[in-house]
Amino acid sequence: MRAAALELFEEQGYEQATVAGIAERAGVTERTFYRYFADKREVLFAGSQRLEQSLVAGIAAAPDGSNTAALVDAALTALAANFTPQQQAFARRRSAVLGANPALRERELLKLASLKAATIAAFTDRGTDEGRSILAAEVTLSVFHIAFTRWIAGAEQREFADLQREALAELRSVLG
Amino acid sequence: MRAAALELFEEQGYEQATVAGIAERAGVTERTFYRYFADKREVLFAGSQRLEQSLVAGIAAAPDGSNTAALVDAALTALAANFTPQQQAFARRRSAVLGANPALRERELLKLASLKAATIAAFTDRGTDEGRSILAAEVTLSVFHIAFTRWIAGAEQREFADLQREALAELRSVLG
DNA sequence: GTCTATAGTGCGATAGAC
DNA sequence: GTCTATCGCACTATAGAC
Numbered sequence: 416m417r418a419a420a421l422e423l424f425e426e427q428g429y430e431q432a433t434v435a436g437i438a439e440r441a442g443v444t445e446r447t448f449y450r451y452f453a454d455k456r457e458v459l460f461a462g463s464q465r466l467e468q469s470l471v472a473g474i475a476a477a478p479d480g481s482n483t484a485a486l487v488d489a490a491l492t493a494l495a496a497n498f499t500p501q502q503q504a505f506a507r508r509r510s511a512v513l514g515a516n517p518a519l520r521e522r523e524l525l526k527l528a529s530l531k532a533a534t535i536a537a538f539t540d541r542g543t544d545e546g547r548s549i550l551a552a553e554v555t556l557s558v559f560h561i562a563f564t565r566w567i568a569g570a571e572q573r574e575f576a577d578l579q580r581e582a583l584a585e586l587r588s589v590l591g
Numbered sequence: 592m593r594a595a596a597l598e599l600f601e602e603q604g605y606e607q608a609t610v611a612g613i614a615e616r617a618g619v620t621e622r623t624f625y626r627y628f629a630d631k632r633e634v635l636f637a638g639s640q641r642l643e644q645s646l647v648a649g650i651a652a653a654p655d656g657s658n659t660a661a662l663v664d665a666a667l668t669a670l671a672a673n674f675t676p677q678q679q680a681f682a683r684r685r686s687a688v689l690g691a692n693p694a695l696r697e698r699e700l701l702k703l704a705s706l707k708a709a710t711i712a713a714f715t716d717r718g719t720d721e722g723r724s725i726l727a728a729e730v731t732l733s734v735f736h737i738a739f740t741r742w743i744a745g746a747e748q749r750e751f752a753d754l755q756r757e758a759l760a761e762l763r764s765v766l767g
Numbered sequence: 768g769t770c771t772a773t774a775g776t777g778c779g780a781t782a783g784a785c
Numbered sequence: 786g787t788c789t790a791t792c793g794c795a796c797t798a799t800a801g802a803c
Contacts, residue, residue: 433772433773433774434773434774434775435773443791443792444791444792444793445774445775445792446791446792446793446794447790447791447792449774449775449776450790450791453775454774454775455774455775517701520701520704521697521698521700521701522697524697524700524701524703524704525693525696525697525700528696528700609797609798609799610798610799610800611798620768621799622768622769625799625800625801629800630799630800631798631799631800
């Protein structure tokens with residue numbers, strides 16, 4: 416259904432494409448679509464829960480005694496694993512659709528907010544105090560976001576993890 | 592209409608309240624409601640454009656030769672002017688409605704993203720370079736957001752500007 | 768100011784897996 | 786038998802078109 420939806424959004428635009436049309440292309444009924452996705456937008460965000468889980472798991476699985484920087488590193492590594500070269504084309508197409516529609520960007524921001532909350536919780540679960548956890552989550556997601564933006568953009572060929580390392584280095588240099 | 596909508600949302604919940612009901616209470620037709628507000632959610636965000644304008648104007652009106660910190664200060668002062676004690680009760684009721692509904696928080700995040708973009712632009716217009724502008728906007732809105740949260744919360748009686756000063760001091764101390 | 772498309776929900780029916 | 790996935794249909798409300 417995700418592929419069918421993306422195709423239809425590209426062909427007709429997000430608003431114009433109907434749930435009935437998506438369902439038809441995917442070979443199911445409209446009602447079934449709503450069994451899988453709470454609403455029309457969700458079909459483009461089905462992967463975000465998995466992303467959140469892997470991020471949280473990555474932080475939880477970091478070695479005992481890791482300091483905050485090491486936990487951030489573990490979080491970034493866990494995130495990067497979700498973005499292989501095979502997924503780049505799909506991610507780009509999805510990103511183009513998202514960028515063209517405010518309602519979809521709205522949903523994206525909500526997912527990012529949820530990701531941030533989960534990240535903060537994952538840091539506090541590792542014994543990081545709350546203020547520090549908030550900052551750590553902020554840094555983690557800023558780096559991730561910058562890397563993701565570049566990974567999506569133009570003719571970027573480097574691996575996701577490399578882009579994250581670069582973004583982290585830049586962040587450090589900006590903070591002096 | 593904003594008052595009518597807020598009352599109805601409190602009485603019936605956001606989802607249950609219909610645009611027809613809001614329009615009726617405000618003494619207009621449904622069609623008129625949609626002339627003023629693009630959709631049902633927007634009735635709770637009518638003030639955000641004014642907030643954005645005052646923030647941008649505040650940065651633009653700061654003295655010549657202001658450094659980034661001074662511009663941030665001007666931005667915070669301009670923001671604080673929008674939150675007088677008279678508006679606190681309304682803001683609290685609005686916040687309660689927002690907190691109870693994901694669709695409304697979604698819209699709130701979009702408005703915050705728009706505010707951030709406008710803030711970045713206002714900083715670059717003052718000659719701040721882009722990277723620094725992004726950080727300045729981030730700091731400004733973080734401080735604002737923390738202050739706003741506390742202003743809304745519980746039995747907070749201090750003035751908005753004081754809460755912002757406190758939040759800014761905390762941010763400084765966290766960054767060491 | 769009316770008319771219409773379509774998003775989204777509730778409930779019950781059906782069909783296959785185990 | 787139970788469980789789960791899918792479907793069909795009726796319905797409301799939002800939002801846009803004319």
